[in-house]
Amino acid sequence: xxxxxxxxxxxxxxxxxxxxxxxxxxxxxxxxxxxxxxxxxxxxxxxxxxxxxxxxxxxxxxxxxxxxxxxxxxxxxxxxxxxxxxxxxxxxxxxxxxxxxxxxxxxxxxxxxxxxxxxxxxxxxxxxxxxxxxxxxxxxxxxxxxxxxxxxxxxxxxxxxxxxxxxxxxxxxxxxxxxxxxxxxxxxxxxxxxxxxxxxxxxxxxxxxxxxxxxxxxxxxxxxxxxxxxxxxxxxxxxxxxxxxxxxxxxxxxxxxxxxxxxxxxxxxxxxxxxxxxxxxxxxxxxxxxxxxxxxxxxxxxxxxxxxxxxxxxxxxxxxx
Numbered sequence: 001x002x003x004x005x006x007x008x009x010x011x012x013x014x015x016x017x018x019x020x021x022x023x024x025x026x027x028x029x030x031x032x033x034x035x036x037x038x039x040x041x042x043x044x045x046x047x048x049x050x051x052x053x054x055x056x057x058x059x060x061x062x063x064x065x066x067x068x069x070x071x072x073x074x075x076x077x078x079x080x081x082x083x084x085x086x087x088x089x090x091x092x093x094x095x096x097x098x099x100x101x102x103x104x105x106x107x108x109x110x111x112x113x114x115x116x117x118x119x120x121x122x123x124x125x126x127x128x129x130x131x132x133x134x135x136x137x138x139x140x141x142x143x144x145x146x147x148x149x150x151x152x153x154x155x156x157x158x159x160x161x162x163x164x165x166x167x168x169x170x171x172x173x174x175x176x177x178x179x180x181x182x183x184x185x186x187x188x189x190x191x192x193x194x195x196x197x198x199x200x201x202x203x204x205x206x207x208x209x210x211x212x213x214x215x216x217x218x219x220x221x222x223x224x225x226x227x228x229x230x231x232x233x234x235x236x237x238x239x240x241x242x243x244x245x246x247x248x249x250x251x252x253x254x255x256x257x258x259x260x261x262x263x264x265x266x267x268x269x270x271x272x273x274x275x276x277x278x279x280x281x282x283x284x285x286x287x288x289x290x291x292x293x294x295x296x297x298x299x300x301x302x303x304x305x306x307x308x309x310x311x312x313x314x315x316x317x318x319x320x321x
Contacts, residue, residue, distance in 0.1 A: 003039070006031065010039050012074065014050065014062040021059040082107055101147050101177050101184070145207040146186055150174045153216050155191070158207040160199055163238055163277055170199070173214045177201065178224045181259075185228045189217060196220045198231045229258065237275030241282050241301045244271050247291035255289045279304040 006029055013020065013028060026036045040060060044050050049063040073081065085100040085107075149156045153173075160170045172188035179185075184201040221227035241260075245252050249264035252272060256262055260274035272293075276282040283305050286293055295302050 003042075007039055007042060010036075011043060011048065014048075014060065019059055019061050025060060078107065101143070101179075142204060142207050143184070143201060145209060146174060146201065146204065147177060149207070149209050150177060150186075152209075153214050155210040155212040155214055156188070156207055157210055159205040161203045161205065163235070167205075170197075171210075172197070172199075173217075175216055175219060176224050178228050180225055180228045180232070187219060187224060187228065198228050233275075238277045239275070239279060239282060239298060239301055241274040241276055241286075241295065242271065242297055243274070243286055243293050243295045244269060245286070245289060245291050245293045247289060252289055252291070256285070259285065283308050 010025065010029060013025060022033055022036060026033050029036065029039075031039070040050055040052065051061045051063050053059060053061075085103055146156065148154075155171065156174050157169070157171050159167055161167050171191045172186075173191065174186055174188045176187045177184055178187060186199045186201060186204070188197055188199060189195075190197040219227070221230075244265065246269050248268060249262050249270035252270050253262040256272060256274070260272055263271045263273075265271055272286070274282055274285065276285075279301055282301060286295070286305075287308075295305050
């Protein structure tokens with residue numbers, strides 16, 4: 001084993017357990033105690049805060065330092081870290097989401113291909129559906145490519161699928177990834193249309209960095225999250241759902257939040273307009289209000305929610321003897 005390889009192995013061992021005796025570490029590495037002490041000194045010179053103690057019960061311990069040194073992760077740990085970052089990046093905390101995307105890009109770009117494939121395959125195993133209808137990140141390699149292109153101000157080519165299924169080739173200058181309502185969006189300058197566009201990350205296919213650098217432009221609007229929300233609202237929804245809810249408008253408005261609009265009918269009822277791409281999400285959103293309601297349209301929404309109701313009623317009927 002070379003010196004550099006042994007140093008990485010030693011670092012991984014120190015990070016995996018709080019305390020190691022000198023004999024244990026030397027045995028695991030297959031070296032003498034003298035070589036072990038020399039390797040530990042080398043890591044200390046690089047800034048790793050390794051504490052050494054002598055005598056009975058002595059040994060080596062990795063403490064916390066003044067700065068963050070490189071970490072050594074095994075395959076299981078790398079997969080766990082990236083999957084955890086995916087949850088944060090697609091969650092409801094935009095500030096944390098930015099940091100998660102940046103951290104994920106740094107980690108994934110140095111992962112072997114076999115670990116990337118493993119992480120992607122794990123996304124479909126025993127993962128509960130998100131009640132709010134958010135789209136999960138299913139391709140960490142694509143997300144990493146987009147994130148690194150944003151970081152390096154490098155033009156990007158990809159295929160894009162719109163909400164109605166149309167597919168087109170796009171050439172853009174990527175500027176910022178933004179988390180909005182448990183989805184990730186790319187804010188980019190579209191080179192063919194000479195204008196700003198937003199793209200849902202989960203609808204981007206086969207992103208390719210072109211190698212062409214660009215000077216970043218000032219982002220449109222002072223708040224990237226509100227800018228993306230405004231663009232989302234400007235797109236005609238797949239299902240413009242309208243319903244009357246038997247509850248005060250203020251109460252329903254707190255439940256619906258920014259997902260739709262609520263207009264009072266009287267003190268005890270209101271009308272809700274809910275643009276949605278998913279009928280399941282809309283049914284859950286309206287049903288979670290916990291008040292009587294009448295769904296007026298569109299017809300697909302009425303049929304869909306009637307089907308939900310029939311299944312729930314059937315599921316509570318006692319079985320015939």
